[in-house]
Amino acid sequence: xxxxxxxxxxxxxxxxxxxxxxxxxxxxxxxxxxxxxxxxxxxxxxxxxxxxxxxxxxxxxxxxxxxxxxxxxxxxxxxxxxxxxxxxxxxxxxxxxxxxxxxxxxxxxxxxxxxxxxxxxxxxxxxxxxxxxxxxxxxxxxxxxxxxxxxxxxxxxxxxxxxxxxxxxxxxxxxxxxxxxxxxxxxxxxxxxxxxxxxxxxxxxxxxxxxxxxxxxxxxxxxxxxxxxxxxxxxxxxxxxxxxxxxxxxxxxxxxxxxxxxxxxxxxxxxxxxxxxxxxxxxxxxxxxxxxxxxxxxxxxxxxxxxxxxxxxxxxxxxxxxxxxxxxxxxxxxxxxxxxxxxxxxxxxxxxxxxxxxxxxxxxxxxxxxxxxxxxxxxxxxxxxxxxxxxxxxxxxxxxxxxxxxx
Numbered sequence: 001x002x003x004x005x006x007x008x009x010x011x012x013x014x015x016x017x018x019x020x021x022x023x024x025x026x027x028x029x030x031x032x033x034x035x036x037x038x039x040x041x042x043x044x045x046x047x048x049x050x051x052x053x054x055x056x057x058x059x060x061x062x063x064x065x066x067x068x069x070x071x072x073x074x075x076x077x078x079x080x081x082x083x084x085x086x087x088x089x090x091x092x093x094x095x096x097x098x099x100x101x102x103x104x105x106x107x108x109x110x111x112x113x114x115x116x117x118x119x120x121x122x123x124x125x126x127x128x129x130x131x132x133x134x135x136x137x138x139x140x141x142x143x144x145x146x147x148x149x150x151x152x153x154x155x156x157x158x159x160x161x162x163x164x165x166x167x168x169x170x171x172x173x174x175x176x177x178x179x180x181x182x183x184x185x186x187x188x189x190x191x192x193x194x195x196x197x198x199x200x201x202x203x204x205x206x207x208x209x210x211x212x213x214x215x216x217x218x219x220x221x222x223x224x225x226x227x228x229x230x231x232x233x234x235x236x237x238x239x240x241x242x243x244x245x246x247x248x249x250x251x252x253x254x255x256x257x258x259x260x261x262x263x264x265x266x267x268x269x270x271x272x273x274x275x276x277x278x279x280x281x282x283x284x285x286x287x288x289x290x291x292x293x294x295x296x297x298x299x300x301x302x303x304x305x306x307x308x309x310x311x312x313x314x315x316x317x318x319x320x321x322x323x324x325x326x327x328x329x330x331x332x333x334x335x336x337x338x339x340x341x342x343x344x345x346x347x348x349x350x351x352x353x354x355x356x357x358x359x360x361x362x363x364x365x366x367x368x369x370x371x372x373x374x375x376x377x378x379x380x381x382x383x384x385x386x387x388x389x390x391x392x393x394x395x396x397x398x399x400x401x402x403x404x405x406x407x
Contacts, residue, residue: 008058009389031103032368086358088321092120124317133318148308150195153287159270160280191287192259221254242269298362
């Protein structure tokens with residue numbers, strides 16, 4: 001009997017050493033979660049009752065339990081390296097089947113999909129317009145390879161000050177080529193529907209006390225004008241709402257790119273007439289040219305944004321995170337992947353930062369949660385357990401030999 005008891009102890013100690021060795025071997029594995037051996041005693045019970053003289057029947061490893069504690073977050077220089085701070089797992093598509101991981105070292109394959117080293121595709125909620133992401137479905141994250149489309153300028157917001165002390169120009173007829181026919185001029189860039197840039201110019205001509213004309217031209221072609229009237233306090237009175245709509249800049253007006261006519265409206269609500277100096281500290285227009293992809297940003301909520309050279313950003317999706325009622329019930333698949341089981345419960349997908357889900361950090365990876373010092377102590381303990389059980393077998397052997405040698 002003592003041989004069997006000691007042998008069960010040897011097996012349990014050997015399993016503990018195997019678990020410890022695996023933990024130490026994966027101490028540098030991104031997203032790895034250490035395990036621990038949980039022991040239970042073996043006890044012989046008769047079907048007809050329990051004897052008054054009882055002793056144990058050895059030990060067994062009841063479970064090898066995974067420990068899903070947080071690993072350290074290490075920063076990297078790759079924006080597609082993602083780490084989860086808190087609860088949850090990345091959802092990956094492995095040829096259509098979902099697997100789960102804490103390892104967020106992602107890259108882009110030749111088709112533009114975001115994948116890990118096993119070519120499993122990262123799952124996201126697809127964009128849903130201005131409402132954010134569509135959380136009712138999952139899709140593969142794919143980085144756009146096409147250019148960001150342009151947008152024509154429709155609104156120009158400008159803040160300027162014309163000096164009240166300015167003189168009426170010498171030339172009574174406005175001519176942009178004649179500097180004596182206007183007081184001040186400024187130029188800026190606007191865009192048509194094809195993304196082509198055009199130079200718009202504003203010429204200011206004082207016509208009377210507290211009154212000015214603003215002449216607008218595009219690419220040197222006259223477009224329209226707006227009469228400005230100021231109060232004695234320097235505030236803009238006309239146009240009353242501060243908005244000045246210009247005639248369409250089309251082929252007849254000089255637009256030669258084949259684009260749709262440019263419909264310009266100027267917001268002049270910030271225009272003033274103070275002091276004796278002209279200034280235009282701000283000109284903002286809402287158009288932009290074609291943009292090429294220059295980078296990817298992922299925020300703490302997992303929203304993936306593509307940045308383009310035209311200053312625009314486009315949402316590509318929101319990284320989905322899964323959580324489980326019992327993460328220790330997940331089945332290990334290798335490559336720091338897990339699969340859902342009946343013991344783990346069904347995967348509950350959600351968004352980072354919401355209840356029950358951690359935050360996502362871009363440009364970072366979660367390190368293994370293995371504590372090397374603790375594992376070395378466990379190794380020494382398991383080694384002593386193994387040696388003690390081996391000594392028990394040796395002692396039982398000596399006892400057996402003694403009995404055999406009785407004459």
